[in-house]
Amino acid sequence: MVRVRVILPVLQCYSKGGYKLESILIRGARHLLTVRGTRGPRCGPALNELNVIQDGAILIRDGILVEVGPSRRVENLAQARGAIEINAAGRLVMPGFVDSHTHLAFPPAGIQASDPVAAVRALHTATGQRLEVRTRAYLEAMARHGTTTVEVKTGCGLDEAAESKLLRMLFAVRREPLDVIASFLFRLTGELNGGSLQATEWVVGELLPKIHRRGVAHFADFAWDCDAALLPCFDRYLGAARKLGFACKIHADGPSPAAAIALAVTHHVVSIDHLEHATACHARQIAEAGIMTTLLPSASFSGDGRDAPARALIDAGVGVALGSNFNPHHTPALNMQTVVALACGRLEMTIEEAISAATINGAHALGLAEKVGSLEPGKSADLLILNAGHYRDLEHSLGTNLVHLTMKRGKFIYKEGEVAPLPADDFVPHR
Ligand SMILES: [Zn+2]
Numbered sequence: 001m002v003r004v005r006v007i008l009p010v011l012q013c014y015s016k017g018g019y020k021l022e023s024i025l026i027r028g029a030r031h032l033l034t035v036r037g038t039r040g041p042r043c044g045p046a047l048n049e050l051n052v053i054q055d056g057a058i059l060i061r062d063g064i065l066v067e068v069g070p071s072r073r074v075e076n077l078a079q080a081r082g083a084i085e086i087n088a089a090g091r092l093v094m095p096g097f098v099d100s101h102t103h104l105a106f107p108p109a110g111i112q113a114s115d116p117v118a119a120v121r122a123l124h125t126a127t128g129q130r131l132e133v134r135t136r137a138y139l140e141a142m143a144r145h146g147t148t149t150v151e152v153k154t155g156c157g158l159d160e161a162a163e164s165k166l167l168r169m170l171f172a173v174r175r176e177p178l179d180v181i182a183s184f185l186f187r188l189t190g191e192l193n194g195g196s197l198q199a200t201e202w203v204v205g206e207l208l209p210k211i212h213r214r215g216v217a218h219f220a221d222f223a224w225d226c227d228a229a230l231l232p233c234f235d236r237y238l239g240a241a242r243k244l245g246f247a248c249k250i251h252a253d254g255p256s257p258a259a260a261i262a263l264a265v266t267h268h269v270v271s272i273d274h275l276e277h278a279t280a281c282h283a284r285q286i287a288e289a290g291i292m293t294t295l296l297p298s299a300s301f302s303g304d305g306r307d308a309p310a311r312a313l314i315d316a317g318v319g320v321a322l323g324s325n326f327n328p329h330h331t332p333a334l335n336m337q338t339v340v341a342l343a344c345g346r347l348e349m350t351i352e353e354a355i356s357a358a359t360i361n362g363a364h365a366l367g368l369a370e371k372v373g374s375l376e377p378g379k380s381a382d383l384l385i386l387n388a389g390h391y392r393d394l395e396h397s398l399g400t401n402l403v404h405l406t407m408k409r410g411k412f413i414y415k416e417g418e419v420a421p422l423p424a425d426d427f428v429p430h431r
Pocket residue numbers: 101102103251274325
């Protein structure tokens with residue numbers, strides 16, 4: 001009863017808008033996962049360290065974590081006096097999920113990804129407002145499932161108007177309710193261009209500089225194609241993107257990723273993702289170069305069922321992150337709790353590795369680890385209160401939403417509903 005009485009006024013304050021709470025004390029968490037650790041991406045055995053506090057508490061001020069520790073200590077701090085108190089007794093508190101790889105915006109809903117011309121046409125006909133409404137609906141669904149930061153790729157090929165429309169829309173939704181990190185995904189598609197080299201020159205000479213000037217994309221990504229003839233194009237693209245100041249990523253879901261990995265090493269990309277066709281030998285190369293990877297166990301459901309060699313990558317010392325690969329067509333799954341469970345079941349990751357990969361390493365893969373991904377003083381108060389007594393519950397709850405509350409920058413952006421008879425005035429009478 002205490003929990004309900006205390007939490008509801010907090011949520012009502014926010015829902016009326018404008019009122020900012022100064023201090024919040026979350027106390028009594030059965031397990032508090034801080035995921036605190038070394039400064040760089042977690043690799044090898046460090047991926048297993050979640051730094052769990054039993055009966056833990058968190059003090060938040062102005063959206064920033066002030067203290068994280070045992071309840072007995074934190075609740076007695078002078079700064080905790082007068083704070084709004086949230087009782088998390090019996091529940092699990094952990095960092096919000098950082099989903100470091102999605103295709104949320106392209107192709108638009110209702111269009112097959114295998115038909116890029118139709119997908120771009122659909123983007124041209126949709127209004128910016130309609131795209132934004134649909135995207136916000138996806139982001140809200142992510143918030144309900146515990147994601148607090150998400151990367152979103154474009155990927156319209158070589159159509160400037162369509163790319164600009166998507167990037168403008170992603171810029172408009174970049175802060176509420178989640179942080180949205182936009183990536184420009186360069187995709188060479190035969191249907192949309194004449195010569196690939198010519199098309200690449202146009203992207204590096206015109207499109208990328210424009211995107212850079214507008215500040216609407218953080219990463220320059222490209223969809224790897226194992227056609228050797230395209231290698232010079234990808235090499236040119238990465239060189240130009242880096243020169244402009246973009247951090248780079250490679251989308252390597254195709255077979256024979258050796259050349260993609262060589263490019264990743266040459267151009268010091270932040271991460272090379274998917275890697276369903278990588279081998280143990282590739283894993284060693286990636287580890288030696290200190291490149292991260294985002295693995296996507298949900299993607300295997302609609303692809304050829306092949307999983308990335310997560311064990312070989314982790315054992316070689318690669319900093320592994322996990323993402324949903326959410327795409328309304330190929331991977332219609334945006335729940336990072338499911339991604340964590342699949343990483344344990346299909347990729348043979350331990351639950352501790354999977355949680356680190358879905359939080360702090362996701363933050364590293366997006367260059368945001370100074371701000372999010374773990375619960376440490378000075379970081380943003382992006383956290384979850386879960387209906388779980390132990391973090392291992394995440395491993396055994398495929399598809400179930402365990403989220404009780406989602407907090408972003410110190411604001412609760414989601415609270416689970418009750419199962420109860422709804423009041424009659426929730427429904428419009430039939431005339
Ligand atoms: Zn992908």
